[in-house]
Amino acid sequence: MSPFAITETVLRDAQQSLMATRMATSDFKDILETMDKAGYRSVECWGGATFDACLRYLHEDPWERLRAIRAHMPHTKLQMLLRGQNLLGYHHYSDDTVRRFTAASVENGVDIVRIFDALNDLRNIRTAVEACLSAGGEAQGTVCYTLSPIHDQAMYVALGKEIQAMGCQSLCIKDMAGIMSPRECYDLVSALKDAVDLPVYVHTHATTGLAYMTYLKAAEAGAAGIDCATSCFSGGTSQPSTASMVYALGQMGFDCGVDPAVLKQVDDFFVPVQKKFAENGVFDPYVLSTKTDALVYQVPGGMLSNLVSQLKAQNAIDKLDQVLAEIPKVRKDLGYPPLVTPLSQMVGVQATVNVLLGERYKSIGKEIQAYIRGEYGTAPGPIDPKLQRRVLGDQSPIRGRYAEGLAPEFPEAQAKLGGDARSDLDVLSYIAFPQQAEQFFTDRAMKEALVASYTIREVE
Numbered sequence: 219m220s221p222f223a224i225t226e227t228v229l230r231d232a233q234q235s236l237m238a239t240r241m242a243t244s245d246f247k248d249i250l251e252t253m254d255k256a257g258y259r260s261v262e263c264w265g266g267a268t269f270d271a272c273l274r275y276l277h278e279d280p281w282e283r284l285r286a287i288r289a290h291m292p293h294t295k296l297q298m299l300l301r302g303q304n305l306l307g308y309h310h311y312s313d314d315t316v317r318r319f320t321a322a323s324v325e326n327g328v329d330i331v332r333i334f335d336a337l338n339d340l341r342n343i344r345t346a347v348e349a350c351l352s353a354g355g356e357a358q359g360t361v362c363y364t365l366s367p368i369h370d371q372a373m374y375v376a377l378g379k380e381i382q383a384m385g386c387q388s389l390c391i392k393d394m395a396g397i398m399s400p401r402e403c404y405d406l407v408s409a410l411k412d413a414v415d416l417p418v419y420v421h422t423h424a425t426t427g428l429a430y431m432t433y434l435k436a437a438e439a440g441a442a443g444i445d446c447a448t449s450c451f452s453g454g455t456s457q458p459s460t461a462s463m464v465y466a467l468g469q470m471g472f473d474c475g476v477d478p479a480v481l482k483q484v485d486d487f488f489v490p491v492q493k494k495f496a497e498n499g500v501f502d503p504y505v506l507s508t509k510t511d512a513l514v515y516q517v518p519g520g521m522l523s524n525l526v527s528q529l530k531a532q533n534a535i536d537k538l539d540q541v542l543a544e545i546p547k548v549r550k551d552l553g554y555p556p557l558v559t560p561l562s563q564m565v566g567v568q569a570t571v572n573v574l575l576g577e578r579y580k581s582i583g584k585e586i587q588a589y590i591r592g593e594y595g596t597a598p599g600p601i602d603p604k605l606q607r608r609v610l611g612d613q614s615p616i617r618g619r620y621a622e623g624l625a626p627e628f629p630e631a632q633a634k635l636g637g638d639a640r641s642d643l644d645v646l647s648y649i650a651f652p653q654q655a656e657q658f659f660t661d662r663a664m665k666e667a668l669v670a671s672y673t674i675r676e677v678e
Contacts, residue, residue, distance in 0.1 A: 317345060
């Protein structure tokens with residue numbers, strides 16, 4: 219049988235896509251040692267929105283979460299998703315921050331860093347790739363897959379060659395919206411296998427109903443592995459089921475190296491976790507249904523679940539269809555950027571504002587303005603001239619790499635935090651999410667003071 223690798227996503231992308239990344243470490247800690255015995259190639263457990271969610275909603279130190287997972291999973295490679303120069307945030311950080319953050323991720327337990335740029339502007343992943351390699355991690359360069367009049371196989375193959383030349387040890391095709399058809403996947407994997415000497419991994423979502431078929435064709439084309447989610451956290455805007463894919467691939471002659479009995483234990487553990495979040499209204503049934511309209515609006519899983527929750531919070535869920543129809547229009551105006559974080563959120567927010575205000579671009583978000591100025595990199599295609607003039611006037615967009623003009627951020631942040639920062643990791647958390655980190659530091663100090671006061675009373 220041919221070897222074929224499985225990456226399990228329940229701790230990161232599956233929960234991010236289905237329930238806006240609200241799973242606390244306490245929700246999954248007790249199953250980690252069992253997961254370590256499953257035989258996964260890797261477990262994606264960090265990066266993406268997990269860092270933000272830990273600080274903002276869960277009152278956890280994301281670095282402690284990573285170390286806890288590492289301690290309970292010594293035999294399985296841990297994987298994270300890194301947004302290149304954006305790290306885990308929504309704007310470009312200085313090169314010194316990117317180097318420090320990437321190295322710290324590897325030093326604290328990450329084995330594989332999947333690195334992408336939302337615009338496929340690979341200038342914006344080079345610093346992170348170099349830092350990952352220097353720290354001893356596996357740098358996995360990423361091609362963000364999208365459909366548009368300007369994206370084609372030749373473009374993706376060229377990106378693959380550039381990723382290999384950069385020194386990456388593996389390559390991922392990242393289909394964040396689940397729009398890659400089985401035929402497109404077979405052809406692209408085959409073309410990349412012919413063009414580069416790297417293992418090619420495929421990531422997709424079940425949003426449109428294509429994913430199971432797409433993964434089978436990925437295997438037939440010679441891909442090295444795929445991303446899947448334990449069954450109760452699979453389907454919809456998440457990934458296909460791990461157990462189902464292993465079963466089907468096994469009959470096709472592929473050895474995924476995983477133990478079905480352990481997969482059953484893992485899924486049994488997460489069933490009540492899923493039920494708890496469903497009862498709390500966090501796990502929204504809407505994101506579980508097949509949505510072929512996504513082939514048109516190309517909204518990725520995490521973006522859709524967040525969009526639903528945000529519209530509900532504004533009592534505007536009845537506007538969802540209008541927002542989804544507006545998204546491809548905004549995307550076209552912006553030169554067809556792939557809808558992946560942070561561009562997916564930026565385009566989604568602008569489309570929502572256009573619909574809710576009843577007038578297109580009556581208000582233009584500061585992130586969209588920064589994008590048009592060229593702060594996120596080079597747009598894949600031409601930006602609508604009227605929109606560009608409205609933002610830039612007679613000025614020209616930035617042509618170089620924006621981060622090259624950013625001063626080092628770490629020394630200033632370290633000085634500002636003073637004693638509130640217990641370590642360099644606290645400083646990095648602050649640089650990534652200043653308000654959330656400061657609140658976390660304050661809450662941490664209050665909890666420690668409270669514990670100390672009770673301890674003194676007990677002694678007395």
